[in-house]
Amino acid sequence: MSRSRSHIKNSDHQIDLFADDTTPESPTMAKGGDNMIEIRGLLNSLDSTEALLQHWQQAEWIRPLDVGFARLIRVLSEEQGEEPDPLVLLLAALTSHQVGRGHVCIDLGNLLADAVQTLSLPPEESSYQPPKDTDTSERHQPEPAELLALVTLSECLALLGASCAVSDGSHTTPLVLNDTRLYLRRFWRYEQCIAEGIRQRLALPSPLADPESGPARTLSRALDQLFQSSEAVDYQKLACALAARNRFAVITGGPGTGKTTTVVNLLAALQAVAGESPDRAGRKYRIRLAAPTGKAAARLNESIGGAVSRLPLADLPGNVELADIPTRVTTLHRLLGSRPDTRRFRHNRDNPLLVDILVIDEASMVDVDLMASVFDALPANAQLILLGDKDQLASVDAGAVLGELCQRAFQAHYTPQTAQWLATMTGSRLPESLVDESGHPLDQAVAMLRKSYRFREDSGIRAFAEAVNTNALDRAMVRRIREAAFDDVILLSSPSGKPDPEDTLELVCRHAITGSPEAFRNAGQGRQVNDQPLPPPVGYRHYLEQLQYHDLDENSSRGDWDAMAVQLLEAFSDFQVLCALRKGPWGVEGLNDRIAKQLLAEKLIPRAEGWYPGRPVLITGNDYNLGLMNGDIGITVSVPWDRTATGEPRYTLRVAFPSSDTPGGIRWISPSRLQQLETVYAMTVHKSQGSEFDHTCLVLPDRLSPVLTKELVYTGITRARNWFSLITGNPNVLREAVGQQVVRASGLAERLMAD
Numbered sequence: 001m002s003r004s005r006s007h008i009k010n011s012d013h014q015i016d017l018f019a020d021d022t023t024p025e026s027p028t029m030a031k032g033g034d035n036m037i038e039i040r041g042l043l044n045s046l047d048s049t050e051a052l053l054q055h056w057q058q059a060e061w062i063r064p065l066d067v068g069f070a071r072l073i074r075v076l077s078e079e080q081g082e083e084p085d086p087l088v089l090l091l092a093a094l095t096s097h098q099v100g101r102g103h104v105c106i107d108l109g110n111l112l113a114d115a116v117q118t119l120s121l122p123p124e125e126s127s128y129q130p131p132k133d134t135d136t137s138e139r140h141q142p143e144p145a146e147l148l149a150l151v152t153l154s155e156c157l158a159l160l161g162a163s164c165a166v167s168d169g170s171h172t173t174p175l176v177l178n179d180t181r182l183y184l185r186r187f188w189r190y191e192q193c194i195a196e197g198i199r200q201r202l203a204l205p206s207p208l209a210d211p212e213s214g215p216a217r218t219l220s221r222a223l224d225q226l227f228q229s230s231e232a233v234d235y236q237k238l239a240c241a242l243a244a245r246n247r248f249a250v251i252t253g254g255p256g257t258g259k260t261t262t263v264v265n266l267l268a269a270l271q272a273v274a275g276e277s278p279d280r281a282g283r284k285y286r287i288r289l290a291a292p293t294g295k296a297a298a299r300l301n302e303s304i305g306g307a308v309s310r311l312p313l314a315d316l317p318g319n320v321e322l323a324d325i326p327t328r329v330t331t332l333h334r335l336l337g338s339r340p341d342t343r344r345f346r347h348n349r350d351n352p353l354l355v356d357i358l359v360i361d362e363a364s365m366v367d368v369d370l371m372a373s374v375f376d377a378l379p380a381n382a383q384l385i386l387l388g389d390k391d392q393l394a395s396v397d398a399g400a401v402l403g404e405l406c407q408r409a410f411q412a413h414y415t416p417q418t419a420q421w422l423a424t425m426t427g428s429r430l431p432e433s434l435v436d437e438s439g440h441p442l443d444q445a446v447a448m449l450r451k452s453y454r455f456r457e458d459s460g461i462r463a464f465a466e467a468v469n470t471n472a473l474d475r476a477m478v479r480r481i482r483e484a485a486f487d488d489v490i491l492l493s494s495p496s497g498k499p500d501p502e503d504t505l506e507l508v509c510r511h512a513i514t515g516s517p518e519a520f521r522n523a524g525q526g527r528q529v530n531d532q533p534l535p536p537p538v539g540y541r542h543y544l545e546q547l548q549y550h551d552l553d554e555n556s557s558r559g560d561w562d563a564m565a566v567q568l569l570e571a572f573s574d575f576q577v578l579c580a581l582r583k584g585p586w587g588v589e590g591l592n593d594r595i596a597k598q599l600l601a602e603k604l605i606p607r608a609e610g611w612y613p614g615r616p617v618l619i620t621g622n623d624y625n626l627g628l629m630n631g632d633i634g635i636t637v638s639v640p641w642d643r644t645a646t647g648e649p650r651y652t653l654r655v656a657f658p659s660s661d662t663p664g665g666i667r668w669i670s671p672s673r674l675q676q677l678e679t680v681y682a683m684t685v686h687k688s689q690g691s692e693f694d695h696t697c698l699v700l701p702d703r704l705s706p707v708l709t710k711e712l713v714y715t716g717i718t719r720a721r722n723w724f725s726l727i728t729g730n731p732n733v734l735r736e737a738v739g740q741q742v743v744r745a746s747g748l749a750e751r752l753m754a755d
């Protein structure tokens with residue numbers, strides 16, 4: 001079934017063949033010219049298209065994986081007796097490239113309308129010079145946008161539609177075309193699975209839907225006991241009611257808006273309903289709590305215990321006991337049963353999880369692959385509750401599931417029926433602006449918490465984060481921060497007052513050591529949090545001095561060393577430098593190097609390279625044998641547990657990690673056993689998701705790059721619990737960064753809204 005591709009051999013043929021095309025001709029085509037014909041000619045043969053892809057790979061614009069995928073399409077097509085169209089190969093490679101950039105698919109309309117923006121190619125930091133290859137040195141090697149300017153949407157759709165490597169998903173092909181979205185099959189399937197899992201749960205009837213029913217009355221009584229706020233509208237109570245009614249629900253909110261508090265109350269209310277339900281004969285729900293990373297799980301572990309212990313259990317219907325509300329949080333990988341060397345989990349549709357309710361915290365970090373695995377492993381009628389901050393950076397891997405599901409959360413779009421039900425159940429009347437006759441079923445399952453209980457009204461961290469998030473960061477706000485008008489936020493820049501990279505990077509290093517308390521208002525003195533005095537902000541000197549001056553020795557017990565390591569890890573989490581980039585002087589690599597050298601110069605560490613006491617490390621890949629997860633942080637300590645040949649104690653280095661099994665416990669691991677790690681004086685904002693630090697310093701580079709976005713700056717600011725410092729190589733970069741927003745291509749929201 002070989003097909004000729006003469007229709008794109010030259011533009012005359014193309015115009016004939018696509019005479020009914022409504023897409024306007026591109027200006028480049030209208031201009032015509034030799035160069036255009038030459039560029040177009042690259043799509044005449046498979047070999048020249050493959051050579052071009054390889055050229056882009058050499059330039060590190062696309063990955064070997066992307067070129068390999070295009071080659072696979074060619075091989076599979078040829079096996080079926082079809083010569084694939086070179087344009088199909090090109091689109092296959094670019095779709096794979098987009099997946100590598102976090103997109104679930106490529107929207108061909110957007111691609112052809114603005115290829116540079118859609119693909120981010122060539123990358124802004126690319127310094128590539130074309131190689132002097134004998135075959136290619138004379139030929140112009142076009143950029144993707146130049147090539148794509150010569151093709152039309154209908155041409156792409158027609159060629160993809162005719163290719164044996166592409167289908168609408170109804171049979172197995174490596175590419176799936178859905179309207180104008182082109183997917184790698186795997187990612188189309190993930191999206192299908194998630195959409196199906198949500199849709200099916202939203203359609204399940206709820207015993208709570210009738211406010212007069214027994215279960216609904218129990219829920220209402222429980223909510224009244226659990227929420228005794230005097231506010232006109234208690235959004236936590238509303239969120240709780242809404243999430244209780246649906247087998248799928250999302251609760252989103254900024255830092256400290258009470259997501260943990262709300263979910264604990266929700267679980268108590270659901271157990272009260274179970275306890276009173278004759279169908280269940282007093283059997284409570286099996287509930288599991290999970291988070292995408294070890295760090296996020298540990299943080300929820302810390303906060304949930306307190307919230308559970310404050311529950312007014314005695315006042316609740318249904319004989320709810322403490323043991324009915326879980327306090328142990330596991331990672332999603334552990335819950336699903338990850339296995340080495342395969343992305344398939346032990347729990348799946350053939351071996352579902354034994355759970356009635358699953359709560360996933362920090363759900364913004366869950367990519368489509370993992371989310372699809374969750375739906376695959378959940379029993380069909382199990383309830384799924386996602387918690388997270390919709391405005392944070394999306395997952396590192398493809399997808400922005402939480403963000404998409406919460407696209408309409410701010411306006412809520414509750415139907416009058418939902419508003420009435422909520423009023424009956426909670427006694428709170430929703431503002432009219434949140435009610436919408438044409439609200440969609442998904443809207444009825446999404447709740448947004450709108451009041452921060454962690455940050456006071458006058459908090460700079462809160463004001464700064466809100467301004468970034470709502471596009472309200474103006475000069476006046478920046479001036480206020482610069483002039484230390486807030487207690488908790490400072491903006492530091494080059495002492496010379498001009499953007500000077502060397503000066504500013506020096507400043508970052510000095511700040512990283514002391515935390516610059518003197519730069520904060522009143523030198524950071526005199527603040528109180530929950531009526532307790534708050535110590536001033538610190539830098540890395542704080543934990544390194546704890547390590548230098550500890551008084552343990554060979555006679556100290558393992559328990560003493562564990563206790564010291566717990567304190568050390570806690571002290572380390574009091575400060576963290578965050579940055580946007582990985583490479584270069586403003587990235588993790590450059591900053592780690594510089595900060596380590598400065599710490600060495602100050603004699604806080606004995607050397608700046610290799611392993612040494614005090615070296616903090618971040619695990620960058622899951623290691624199931626050691627039980628370490630991507631994102632875990634450990635600190636290197638010299639311990640006297642080895643023996644010399646004569647039996648004398650000998651000090652060797654071990655890395656202390658918080659134990660994931662025993663709260664407050666420590667695991668000591670020999671550095672030689674650790675595989676994927678990096679020093680963590682500086683950490684990317686991406687890696688910091690799910691973590692919080694008492695004092696966070698965000699370093700922005702002196703030039704804009706595509707990774708610098710509003711979401712990144714917001715996520716960086718909201719990692720700070722009490723103190724936040726911003727250091728920027730160029731003040732304009734902050735303004736420009738918050739003007740850039742992450743938009744990830746995906747069809748999930750549209751699929752769910754299409755019903």
Ligand SMILES: Nc1ncnc2c1ncn2[C@@H]1O[C@H](COP(=O)(O)OP(=O)(O)OP(=O)(O)O)[C@@H](O)[C@H]1O
Pocket residue numbers: 229236253254255256257258259260261262303453454
């Ligand atoms: N309704 C409320 N009234 C008073 N204090 C509250 C209320 N809800 C939450 N808090 C307090 O606010 C703080 C933050 O609450 P919580 O940890 O539940 O928020 P969160 O949204 O989960 O925070 P994070 O951003 O850390 O995930 C806690 O100290 C909690 O006790």
